[in-house]
Amino acid sequence: MKLIVTSVLITCILCAKGQSQGGLILISDQFSFAEGPAVDSKGNIYFTDQPNNKIWKYTSEGKLDVFLESAGRSNGLYIDKDDHIIACADEKNELWRIAPSGNVEVLLDQYNGRKFNGPNDVWISPAGGCYFTDPHYQREYWTRKGKEIEEEALYLFQGGILTQVDPDFIKPNGIVGTADGRLLYVADIRADKTYVYDIDEKGNLVNKKLFCNQGSDGMTIDQKGNVYLTGKGVTIYNVQGQKIHHIDVPANWTANVCFGGKEKEYLFITASEKIFKIYPDWL
Template sequence: MKVTITFILIICMLYAKGQTEGKLILIGDQFTFTEGPAVDSKGNVYFTDQPNNSIWKYTFDGQLEVFLEPAGRSNGLYIDKDDHIIACADEKNELWRISPQGKVEVLLDHYKGRKLNGPNDVWVSPAGGYYFTDPHYQREYWTRKGKEIEEEALYLFQDDVLTQLDADFIKPNGIVGAADGRLLYVADIRADKTYVYDIDEKGTLVNKKLFCSQGSDGMTIDRKGNVYLSGKGVTVYNAQGQKIHHIDVPANWTANVCFGGKEKEYLFITASEKIFKIYPDW
Protein backbone atom coordinates (compact mmCIF):
# COMPACT_ATOMS: atom_id res chain seq x y z
CA MET A 1 0.00 0.00 0.00
CA LYS A 2 2.84 2.38 0.89
CA VAL A 3 4.49 1.80 -2.47
CA THR A 4 1.21 2.58 -4.27
CA ILE A 5 0.66 5.84 -2.33
CA THR A 6 4.27 6.92 -2.93
CA PHE A 7 3.93 6.20 -6.64
CA ILE A 8 0.70 8.23 -6.83
CA LEU A 9 2.36 11.16 -5.03
CA ILE A 10 5.31 11.10 -7.44
CA ILE A 11 2.95 11.07 -10.43
CA CYS A 12 0.99 14.01 -8.96
CA MET A 13 4.19 15.99 -8.38
CA LEU A 14 5.42 15.34 -11.91
CA TYR A 15 2.02 16.34 -13.31
CA ALA A 16 1.98 19.56 -11.28
CA LYS A 17 5.50 20.36 -12.42
CA GLY A 18 4.50 19.75 -16.04
CA GLN A 19 1.57 22.13 -15.68
CA THR A 20 3.83 24.99 -14.54
CA GLU A 21 6.99 24.49 -16.59
CA GLY A 22 7.88 27.64 -18.51
CA LYS A 23 4.93 29.62 -17.11
CA LEU A 24 5.23 32.74 -14.97
CA ILE A 25 3.58 32.43 -11.56
CA LEU A 26 2.74 35.70 -9.80
CA ILE A 27 3.73 35.65 -6.13
CA GLY A 28 2.70 39.22 -5.25
CA ASP A 29 2.02 42.63 -6.77
CA GLN A 30 1.55 44.83 -3.69
CA PHE A 31 5.03 46.38 -3.81
CA THR A 32 6.42 49.63 -5.24
CA PHE A 33 9.73 48.44 -6.75
CA THR A 34 11.16 45.00 -6.06
CA GLU A 35 14.86 44.19 -6.23
CA GLY A 36 17.66 41.97 -4.98
CA PRO A 37 16.27 38.41 -4.76
CA ALA A 38 18.62 36.07 -2.90
CA VAL A 39 18.27 32.51 -1.64
CA ASP A 40 19.31 30.95 1.67
CA SER A 41 20.43 27.37 2.34
CA LYS A 42 16.84 26.16 2.83
CA GLY A 43 15.55 27.65 -0.41
CA ASN A 44 13.80 30.69 1.10
CA VAL A 45 14.02 33.77 -1.10
CA TYR A 46 14.57 37.28 0.29
CA PHE A 47 13.99 40.41 -1.80
CA THR A 48 13.73 44.15 -1.30
CA ASP A 49 11.00 46.70 -1.83
CA GLN A 50 13.38 49.64 -1.89
CA PRO A 51 10.96 52.61 -1.97
CA ASN A 52 9.13 51.12 1.03
CA ASN A 53 12.44 50.43 2.83
CA SER A 54 11.76 46.77 3.50
CA ILE A 55 13.16 43.28 2.95
CA TRP A 56 10.62 40.51 2.35
CA LYS A 57 10.88 36.74 2.71
CA TYR A 58 9.17 34.15 0.52
CA THR A 59 9.49 30.75 2.18
CA PHE A 60 10.06 27.52 0.26
CA ASP A 61 6.54 26.44 1.29
CA GLY A 62 4.93 29.57 -0.20
CA GLN A 63 4.55 32.02 2.70
CA LEU A 64 5.20 35.73 2.04
CA GLU A 65 6.19 37.96 4.97
CA VAL A 66 8.18 41.06 5.92
CA PHE A 67 11.63 40.11 7.22
CA LEU A 68 13.15 43.53 8.04
CA GLU A 69 11.75 47.06 8.14
CA PRO A 70 13.30 49.61 7.96
CA ALA A 71 16.06 48.04 5.88
CA GLY A 72 18.49 50.83 4.99
CA ARG A 73 16.85 51.25 1.56
CA SER A 74 18.53 47.98 0.60
CA ASN A 75 18.88 47.21 -3.08
CA GLY A 76 20.89 44.14 -4.18
CA LEU A 77 21.25 41.20 -1.78
CA TYR A 78 23.27 38.00 -1.59
CA ILE A 79 23.26 35.31 1.12
CA ASP A 80 26.50 33.80 2.36
CA LYS A 81 27.21 30.22 3.49
CA ASP A 82 26.13 31.08 7.06
CA ASP A 83 22.77 32.44 5.86
CA HIS A 84 23.71 36.04 6.56
CA ILE A 85 22.23 38.51 4.09
CA ILE A 86 24.82 40.80 2.52
CA ALA A 87 22.87 43.93 1.58
CA CYS A 88 23.68 46.96 -0.54
CA ALA A 89 22.13 49.45 1.88
CA ASP A 90 21.58 52.46 -0.34
CA GLU A 91 20.24 54.90 2.25
CA LYS A 92 23.72 55.74 3.57
CA ASN A 93 25.79 54.06 0.82
CA GLU A 94 26.77 51.14 3.04
CA LEU A 95 27.35 47.41 2.78
CA TRP A 96 25.50 45.48 5.52
CA ARG A 97 25.62 41.97 6.94
CA ILE A 98 22.24 40.91 8.38
CA SER A 99 21.94 37.83 10.59
CA PRO A 100 19.12 35.30 10.08
CA GLN A 101 17.49 36.94 13.12
CA GLY A 102 17.60 40.39 11.50
CA LYS A 103 20.55 41.89 13.40
CA VAL A 104 22.39 44.46 11.27
CA GLU A 105 26.16 44.97 11.07
CA VAL A 106 27.58 47.78 8.92
CA LEU A 107 30.61 46.40 7.08
CA LEU A 108 31.73 49.52 5.22
CA ASP A 109 30.62 52.88 3.84
CA HIS A 110 33.72 54.50 2.32
CA TYR A 111 36.80 53.93 0.19
CA LYS A 112 40.02 55.77 1.12
CA GLY A 113 38.05 58.24 3.23
CA ARG A 114 35.47 59.02 0.54
CA LYS A 115 31.81 58.01 0.68
CA LEU A 116 30.87 55.20 -1.69
CA ASN A 117 28.61 56.18 -4.59
CA GLY A 118 25.96 53.63 -3.70
CA PRO A 119 26.64 49.87 -3.53
CA ASN A 120 24.13 48.33 -5.94
CA ASP A 121 24.60 44.59 -6.42
CA VAL A 122 26.80 42.08 -4.60
CA TRP A 123 28.06 38.52 -4.97
CA VAL A 124 29.85 36.46 -2.30
CA SER A 125 32.50 34.02 -3.54
CA PRO A 126 33.01 30.53 -2.04
CA ALA A 127 36.23 31.93 -0.53
CA GLY A 128 34.23 34.62 1.30
CA GLY A 129 35.08 37.66 -0.82
CA TYR A 130 32.35 40.28 -1.33
CA TYR A 131 32.40 41.58 -4.90
CA PHE A 132 30.09 44.56 -5.45
CA THR A 133 29.31 47.28 -7.97
CA ASP A 134 29.21 50.94 -6.96
CA PRO A 135 27.41 53.06 -9.57
CA HIS A 136 26.02 56.51 -8.86
CA TYR A 137 22.24 56.93 -8.95
CA GLN A 138 21.33 60.17 -7.21
CA ARG A 139 18.57 59.44 -4.67
CA GLU A 140 15.93 61.90 -3.51
CA TYR A 141 16.43 60.79 0.10
CA TRP A 142 20.16 61.67 0.11
CA THR A 143 21.28 64.94 1.64
CA ARG A 144 24.51 64.95 -0.38
CA LYS A 145 24.56 65.86 -4.05
CA GLY A 146 26.97 64.37 -6.56
CA LYS A 147 29.88 61.97 -6.04
CA GLU A 148 32.79 61.82 -3.65
CA ILE A 149 34.36 59.04 -5.76
CA GLU A 150 34.46 59.95 -9.45
CA GLU A 151 34.89 56.35 -10.66
CA GLU A 152 31.86 54.10 -10.82
CA ALA A 153 33.72 50.92 -10.10
CA LEU A 154 33.83 47.27 -9.12
CA TYR A 155 35.17 46.44 -5.63
CA LEU A 156 36.24 43.48 -3.53
CA PHE A 157 35.86 43.45 0.25
CA GLN A 158 37.89 40.58 1.68
CA ASP A 159 39.68 40.04 5.00
CA ASP A 160 38.49 43.52 6.11
CA VAL A 161 40.27 45.15 3.17
CA LEU A 162 38.41 47.05 0.43
CA THR A 163 40.05 47.00 -3.01
CA GLN A 164 38.94 48.78 -6.15
CA LEU A 165 39.28 46.12 -8.85
CA ASP A 166 38.11 47.80 -12.06
CA ALA A 167 36.98 51.34 -12.79
CA ASP A 168 36.67 50.95 -16.55
CA PHE A 169 32.87 51.20 -16.67
CA ILE A 170 30.27 53.81 -17.46
CA LYS A 171 27.80 52.41 -14.91
CA PRO A 172 28.46 48.94 -13.46
CA ASN A 173 25.38 47.22 -12.10
CA GLY A 174 24.49 43.50 -12.19
CA ILE A 175 27.00 40.98 -10.88
CA VAL A 176 27.15 37.23 -10.34
CA GLY A 177 29.84 34.58 -10.06
CA ALA A 178 30.05 30.90 -10.93
CA ALA A 179 29.34 28.42 -8.14
CA ASP A 180 32.94 27.15 -8.21
CA GLY A 181 34.26 30.69 -7.72
CA ARG A 182 36.30 30.75 -10.93
CA LEU A 183 34.31 33.22 -13.04
CA LEU A 184 32.74 36.61 -12.36
CA TYR A 185 30.20 38.33 -14.60
CA VAL A 186 29.68 42.10 -14.35
CA ALA A 187 27.26 44.20 -16.41
CA ASP A 188 27.88 47.77 -17.54
CA ILE A 189 24.24 48.73 -17.91
CA ARG A 190 24.91 52.14 -19.47
CA ALA A 191 27.34 50.70 -22.05
CA ASP A 192 24.94 47.79 -22.75
CA LYS A 193 27.68 45.20 -22.24
CA THR A 194 28.38 42.33 -19.87
CA TYR A 195 31.94 41.19 -19.11
CA VAL A 196 33.40 38.00 -17.69
CA TYR A 197 36.59 37.69 -15.63
CA ASP A 198 38.63 34.76 -14.41
CA ILE A 199 39.12 34.76 -10.63
CA ASP A 200 42.56 33.60 -9.51
CA GLU A 201 43.42 31.83 -6.25
CA LYS A 202 43.89 35.16 -4.44
CA GLY A 203 40.49 36.47 -5.53
CA THR A 204 42.04 38.84 -8.07
CA LEU A 205 40.28 39.32 -11.40
CA VAL A 206 42.18 38.53 -14.60
CA ASN A 207 41.44 38.07 -18.31
CA LYS A 208 38.51 40.47 -18.63
CA LYS A 209 36.52 39.63 -21.77
CA LEU A 210 33.29 40.80 -23.37
CA PHE A 211 30.68 38.14 -22.62
CA CYS A 212 27.77 39.64 -24.58
CA SER A 213 26.57 42.95 -25.99
CA GLN A 214 23.77 43.44 -23.48
CA GLY A 215 23.76 45.15 -20.13
CA SER A 216 21.78 44.05 -17.10
CA ASP A 217 20.28 45.35 -13.89
CA GLY A 218 20.62 42.18 -11.83
CA MET A 219 21.69 38.71 -12.94
CA THR A 220 22.03 35.07 -11.95
CA ILE A 221 23.52 31.83 -13.23
CA ASP A 222 22.12 28.29 -13.33
CA ARG A 223 23.69 24.86 -12.82
CA LYS A 224 24.48 24.56 -16.54
CA GLY A 225 26.42 27.82 -16.55
CA ASN A 226 23.67 29.76 -18.38
CA VAL A 227 23.63 33.45 -17.43
CA TYR A 228 20.33 35.32 -16.90
CA LEU A 229 20.26 39.07 -17.60
CA SER A 230 17.44 41.38 -16.60
CA GLY A 231 15.96 44.62 -17.91
CA LYS A 232 13.21 44.23 -20.50
CA GLY A 233 12.21 40.79 -19.31
CA VAL A 234 14.90 38.15 -18.76
CA THR A 235 17.37 37.09 -21.46
CA VAL A 236 19.29 33.83 -21.10
CA TYR A 237 22.78 33.26 -22.54
CA ASN A 238 24.74 30.02 -22.53
CA ALA A 239 28.29 29.85 -21.19
CA GLN A 240 29.66 30.79 -24.61
CA GLY A 241 27.71 34.08 -24.64
CA GLN A 242 25.06 32.93 -27.15
CA LYS A 243 21.44 33.97 -26.57
CA ILE A 244 19.29 30.87 -26.01
CA HIS A 245 16.03 32.10 -24.46
CA HIS A 246 13.97 35.15 -23.52
CA ILE A 247 11.26 35.44 -20.86
CA ASP A 248 8.67 38.15 -21.43
CA VAL A 249 7.70 39.66 -18.09
CA PRO A 250 4.50 41.74 -17.77
CA ALA A 251 6.06 44.71 -15.95
CA ASN A 252 7.72 48.00 -16.86
CA TRP A 253 11.14 46.79 -15.74
CA THR A 254 12.69 43.52 -14.63
CA ALA A 255 15.24 44.40 -11.97
CA ASN A 256 16.77 41.15 -10.77
CA VAL A 257 16.69 37.34 -10.69
CA CYS A 258 17.81 34.36 -8.63
CA PHE A 259 17.14 30.65 -8.27
CA GLY A 260 15.28 29.52 -5.16
CA GLY A 261 12.95 26.92 -3.72
CA LYS A 262 13.76 23.69 -1.90
CA GLU A 263 15.82 22.35 -4.81
CA LYS A 264 16.66 25.78 -6.28
CA GLU A 265 14.28 24.70 -9.02
CA TYR A 266 12.48 28.01 -9.61
CA LEU A 267 13.77 31.20 -11.17
CA PHE A 268 12.52 34.16 -9.09
CA ILE A 269 12.03 37.45 -10.92
CA THR A 270 11.62 40.87 -9.28
CA ALA A 271 9.87 43.22 -11.70
CA SER A 272 8.60 46.70 -10.80
CA GLU A 273 5.73 46.25 -8.29
CA LYS A 274 5.68 42.45 -8.73
CA ILE A 275 7.59 39.28 -8.00
CA PHE A 276 7.23 36.10 -10.07
CA LYS A 277 8.63 32.61 -10.18
CA ILE A 278 8.99 30.29 -13.15
CA TYR A 279 10.10 26.68 -13.62
CA PRO A 280 12.56 26.76 -16.55
CA ASP A 281 11.75 24.42 -19.44
CA TRP A 282 14.76 25.21 -21.66
Protein backbone atom coordinates in the same frame (compact mmCIF):
# COMPACT_ATOMS: atom_id res chain seq x y z
CA MET B 1 16.94 46.81 13.91
CA LYS B 2 13.54 45.29 14.58
CA LEU B 3 12.52 42.00 13.06
CA ILE B 4 8.99 42.12 11.68
CA VAL B 5 6.95 39.00 11.04
CA THR B 6 3.76 40.20 9.37
CA SER B 7 2.01 37.59 7.27
CA VAL B 8 0.15 38.74 4.20
CA LEU B 9 -2.21 37.01 1.87
CA ILE B 10 -0.21 35.90 -1.12
CA THR B 11 -1.84 37.07 -4.34
CA CYS B 12 -0.51 34.04 -6.10
CA ILE B 13 -1.59 31.68 -8.81
CA LEU B 14 -0.98 28.43 -6.95
CA CYS B 15 -0.18 25.46 -9.09
CA ALA B 16 1.95 22.33 -9.05
CA LYS B 17 5.32 22.25 -10.77
CA GLY B 18 3.99 20.16 -13.60
CA GLN B 19 1.27 22.73 -14.32
CA SER B 20 3.63 25.70 -14.21
CA GLN B 21 6.16 24.58 -16.79
CA GLY B 22 6.72 27.30 -19.36
CA GLY B 23 4.55 29.84 -17.51
CA LEU B 24 5.12 32.63 -15.02
CA ILE B 25 3.51 32.30 -11.61
CA LEU B 26 2.66 35.60 -9.96
CA ILE B 27 3.57 35.51 -6.27
CA SER B 28 2.53 39.08 -5.42
CA ASP B 29 2.07 42.50 -7.01
CA GLN B 30 1.95 44.75 -3.93
CA PHE B 31 5.38 46.39 -4.15
CA SER B 32 6.66 49.74 -5.39
CA PHE B 33 9.89 48.34 -6.88
CA ALA B 34 10.97 44.79 -6.08
CA GLU B 35 14.71 44.08 -6.25
CA GLY B 36 17.58 41.90 -5.13
CA PRO B 37 16.26 38.31 -4.77
CA ALA B 38 18.69 36.01 -2.94
CA VAL B 39 18.38 32.44 -1.74
CA ASP B 40 19.38 30.94 1.61
CA SER B 41 20.51 27.37 2.39
CA LYS B 42 16.89 26.18 2.75
CA GLY B 43 15.73 27.60 -0.57
CA ASN B 44 13.90 30.60 0.94
CA ILE B 45 13.99 33.80 -1.08
CA TYR B 46 14.71 37.26 0.36
CA PHE B 47 14.11 40.36 -1.74
CA THR B 48 13.75 44.09 -1.31
CA ASP B 49 11.04 46.66 -1.92
CA GLN B 50 13.50 49.52 -2.18
CA PRO B 51 11.17 52.56 -2.19
CA ASN B 52 9.23 51.17 0.80
CA ASN B 53 12.46 50.32 2.66
CA LYS B 54 11.65 46.67 3.37
CA ILE B 55 13.16 43.24 2.91
CA TRP B 56 10.65 40.45 2.31
CA LYS B 57 10.95 36.69 2.74
CA TYR B 58 9.21 34.10 0.58
CA THR B 59 9.63 30.63 2.05
CA SER B 60 10.08 27.40 0.14
CA GLU B 61 6.61 26.47 1.49
CA GLY B 62 5.07 29.52 -0.21
CA LYS B 63 4.64 31.93 2.72
CA LEU B 64 5.31 35.63 2.15
CA ASP B 65 6.29 37.87 5.11
CA VAL B 66 8.04 41.14 5.78
CA PHE B 67 11.44 40.14 7.18
CA LEU B 68 12.90 43.56 7.98
CA GLU B 69 11.57 47.11 8.19
CA SER B 70 13.96 50.06 7.99
CA ALA B 71 16.13 48.02 5.64
CA GLY B 72 18.57 50.77 4.63
CA ARG B 73 16.84 51.22 1.26
CA SER B 74 18.60 48.02 0.24
CA ASN B 75 18.99 47.08 -3.42
CA GLY B 76 20.95 43.96 -4.29
CA LEU B 77 21.29 41.13 -1.76
CA TYR B 78 23.38 37.99 -1.49
CA ILE B 79 23.31 35.34 1.24
CA ASP B 80 26.58 33.95 2.56
CA LYS B 81 27.39 30.42 3.76
CA ASP B 82 26.17 31.29 7.28
CA ASP B 83 22.80 32.51 5.97
CA HIS B 84 23.64 36.15 6.67
CA ILE B 85 22.27 38.59 4.12
CA ILE B 86 24.85 40.90 2.55
CA ALA B 87 22.83 43.97 1.54
CA CYS B 88 23.67 46.97 -0.62
CA ALA B 89 22.13 49.52 1.74
CA ASP B 90 21.62 52.53 -0.49
CA GLU B 91 20.15 54.91 2.11
CA LYS B 92 23.57 55.81 3.55
CA ASN B 93 25.73 54.22 0.84
CA GLU B 94 26.73 51.25 2.99
CA LEU B 95 27.26 47.51 2.76
CA TRP B 96 25.41 45.61 5.52
CA ARG B 97 25.50 42.11 6.97
CA ILE B 98 22.11 41.06 8.34
CA ALA B 99 21.86 38.06 10.65
CA PRO B 100 18.96 35.58 10.39
CA SER B 101 17.61 37.27 13.54
CA GLY B 102 17.44 40.60 11.70
CA ASN B 103 20.36 42.23 13.55
CA VAL B 104 22.37 44.55 11.31
CA GLU B 105 26.12 45.13 11.12
CA VAL B 106 27.58 47.82 8.85
CA LEU B 107 30.47 46.21 6.99
CA LEU B 108 31.58 49.17 4.85
CA ASP B 109 30.61 52.78 4.29
CA GLN B 110 33.59 54.37 2.51
CA TYR B 111 36.65 53.88 0.35
CA ASN B 112 39.81 55.82 1.21
CA GLY B 113 37.80 58.21 3.40
CA ARG B 114 35.15 58.94 0.77
CA LYS B 115 31.54 57.76 0.84
CA PHE B 116 30.53 55.18 -1.74
CA ASN B 117 28.39 56.29 -4.65
CA GLY B 118 25.78 53.70 -3.68
CA PRO B 119 26.55 49.96 -3.52
CA ASN B 120 24.07 48.33 -5.88
CA ASP B 121 24.65 44.60 -6.32
CA VAL B 122 26.87 42.03 -4.61
CA TRP B 123 28.18 38.47 -4.94
CA ILE B 124 30.12 36.33 -2.45
CA SER B 125 32.61 33.81 -3.81
CA PRO B 126 32.99 30.30 -2.31
CA ALA B 127 36.28 31.53 -0.83
CA GLY B 128 34.48 34.41 0.91
CA GLY B 129 35.45 37.31 -1.34
CA CYS B 130 32.75 39.98 -1.44
CA TYR B 131 32.52 41.64 -4.88
CA PHE B 132 30.16 44.57 -5.34
CA THR B 133 29.31 47.32 -7.82
CA ASP B 134 29.12 50.99 -6.88
CA PRO B 135 27.29 53.07 -9.51
CA HIS B 136 25.94 56.55 -8.86
CA TYR B 137 22.16 56.99 -8.97
CA GLN B 138 21.26 60.29 -7.28
CA ARG B 139 18.49 59.62 -4.74
CA GLU B 140 15.90 62.13 -3.59
CA TYR B 141 16.40 61.04 0.03
CA TRP B 142 20.14 61.85 0.03
CA THR B 143 21.31 65.13 1.54
CA ARG B 144 24.46 65.10 -0.57
CA LYS B 145 24.38 66.07 -4.23
CA GLY B 146 26.94 64.47 -6.48
CA LYS B 147 29.81 62.05 -5.99
CA GLU B 148 32.62 61.77 -3.48
CA ILE B 149 34.22 58.97 -5.55
CA GLU B 150 34.48 59.90 -9.20
CA GLU B 151 34.86 56.33 -10.46
CA GLU B 152 31.78 54.12 -10.67
CA ALA B 153 33.72 50.99 -9.93
CA LEU B 154 33.83 47.34 -8.99
CA TYR B 155 35.18 46.51 -5.51
CA LEU B 156 36.44 43.47 -3.60
CA PHE B 157 36.25 43.17 0.20
CA GLN B 158 38.33 40.22 1.32
CA GLY B 159 40.23 39.43 4.49
CA GLY B 160 39.28 42.80 5.95
CA ILE B 161 40.83 44.66 2.99
CA LEU B 162 38.80 46.74 0.53
CA THR B 163 40.17 47.07 -3.01
CA GLN B 164 38.86 48.97 -6.00
CA VAL B 165 39.51 46.24 -8.55
CA ASP B 166 38.15 47.82 -11.74
CA PRO B 167 37.16 51.48 -12.24
CA ASP B 168 36.71 51.09 -16.00
CA PHE B 169 32.91 51.27 -16.23
CA ILE B 170 30.34 53.86 -17.15
CA LYS B 171 27.78 52.45 -14.71
CA PRO B 172 28.40 48.97 -13.29
CA ASN B 173 25.32 47.22 -11.98
CA GLY B 174 24.48 43.50 -12.07
CA ILE B 175 27.06 41.00 -10.81
CA VAL B 176 27.21 37.23 -10.37
CA GLY B 177 29.87 34.54 -10.21
CA THR B 178 29.97 30.85 -10.95
CA ALA B 179 29.43 28.24 -8.23
CA ASP B 180 33.02 27.03 -8.53
CA GLY B 181 34.32 30.55 -7.93
CA ARG B 182 36.30 30.69 -11.17
CA LEU B 183 34.36 33.28 -13.19
CA LEU B 184 32.76 36.64 -12.40
CA TYR B 185 30.26 38.42 -14.64
CA VAL B 186 29.67 42.17 -14.29
CA ALA B 187 27.25 44.27 -16.34
CA ASP B 188 27.86 47.86 -17.41
CA ILE B 189 24.23 48.86 -17.76
CA ARG B 190 24.92 52.29 -19.27
CA ALA B 191 27.34 50.88 -21.86
CA ASP B 192 24.92 48.00 -22.59
CA LYS B 193 27.66 45.40 -22.15
CA THR B 194 28.42 42.50 -19.82
CA TYR B 195 31.99 41.42 -19.06
CA VAL B 196 33.49 38.22 -17.67
CA TYR B 197 36.65 37.86 -15.57
CA ASP B 198 38.70 34.90 -14.46
CA ILE B 199 39.13 34.74 -10.67
CA ASP B 200 42.56 33.53 -9.62
CA GLU B 201 43.41 31.54 -6.49
CA LYS B 202 43.85 34.76 -4.46
CA GLY B 203 40.53 36.22 -5.53
CA ASN B 204 42.08 38.66 -8.00
CA LEU B 205 40.24 39.38 -11.24
CA VAL B 206 42.19 38.74 -14.44
CA ASN B 207 41.56 38.39 -18.19
CA LYS B 208 38.57 40.74 -18.44
CA LYS B 209 36.65 39.99 -21.65
CA LEU B 210 33.45 41.16 -23.29
CA PHE B 211 30.81 38.48 -22.70
CA CYS B 212 27.89 40.00 -24.63
CA ASN B 213 26.53 43.27 -25.96
CA GLN B 214 23.78 43.62 -23.41
CA GLY B 215 23.80 45.29 -20.02
CA SER B 216 21.77 44.13 -17.05
CA ASP B 217 20.30 45.22 -13.75
CA GLY B 218 20.51 41.97 -11.73
CA MET B 219 21.91 38.63 -12.91
CA THR B 220 22.04 34.93 -12.10
CA ILE B 221 23.53 31.68 -13.43
CA ASP B 222 21.94 28.24 -13.75
CA GLN B 223 23.54 24.83 -13.21
CA LYS B 224 24.63 24.66 -16.85
CA GLY B 225 26.48 27.96 -16.63
CA ASN B 226 23.91 29.93 -18.62
CA VAL B 227 23.78 33.61 -17.64
CA TYR B 228 20.43 35.38 -17.06
CA LEU B 229 20.29 39.13 -17.75
CA THR B 230 17.43 41.45 -16.82
CA GLY B 231 15.86 44.69 -17.97
CA LYS B 232 13.14 44.05 -20.54
CA GLY B 233 12.13 40.54 -19.58
CA VAL B 234 14.91 38.03 -18.91
CA THR B 235 17.43 37.13 -21.61
CA ILE B 236 19.51 33.97 -21.29
CA TYR B 237 22.99 33.47 -22.75
CA ASN B 238 25.05 30.31 -22.88
CA VAL B 239 28.66 30.18 -21.67
CA GLN B 240 29.87 31.26 -25.13
CA GLY B 241 27.85 34.50 -24.88
CA GLN B 242 25.20 33.37 -27.40
CA LYS B 243 21.57 34.28 -26.76
CA ILE B 244 19.55 31.07 -26.30
CA HIS B 245 16.24 32.05 -24.68
CA HIS B 246 14.07 35.00 -23.65
CA ILE B 247 11.34 35.21 -21.02
CA ASP B 248 8.70 37.86 -21.64
CA VAL B 249 7.66 39.39 -18.32
CA PRO B 250 4.48 41.53 -18.00
CA ALA B 251 6.16 44.45 -16.21
CA ASN B 252 7.89 47.68 -17.16
CA TRP B 253 11.24 46.44 -15.86
CA THR B 254 12.77 43.24 -14.55
CA ALA B 255 15.28 44.21 -11.89
CA ASN B 256 16.82 40.96 -10.72
CA VAL B 257 16.69 37.16 -10.72
CA CYS B 258 17.82 34.13 -8.73
CA PHE B 259 17.11 30.42 -8.38
CA GLY B 260 15.34 29.20 -5.25
CA GLY B 261 12.93 26.72 -3.75
CA LYS B 262 13.71 23.48 -1.89
CA GLU B 263 15.61 22.07 -4.85
CA LYS B 264 16.50 25.43 -6.45
CA GLU B 265 13.92 24.40 -9.02
CA TYR B 266 12.35 27.81 -9.69
CA LEU B 267 13.68 30.98 -11.23
CA PHE B 268 12.48 34.01 -9.22
CA ILE B 269 12.06 37.34 -11.01
CA THR B 270 11.56 40.72 -9.33
CA ALA B 271 9.77 42.94 -11.83
CA SER B 272 8.66 46.47 -10.84
CA GLU B 273 5.69 46.03 -8.49
CA LYS B 274 5.66 42.24 -8.93
CA ILE B 275 7.57 39.12 -8.09
CA PHE B 276 7.20 35.97 -10.19
CA LYS B 277 8.56 32.47 -10.25
CA ILE B 278 8.86 30.15 -13.21
CA TYR B 279 9.86 26.53 -13.63
CA PRO B 280 12.67 26.55 -16.25
CA ASP B 281 11.56 23.80 -18.59
CA TRP B 282 14.11 25.01 -21.16
CA LEU B 283 16.95 23.52 -19.10
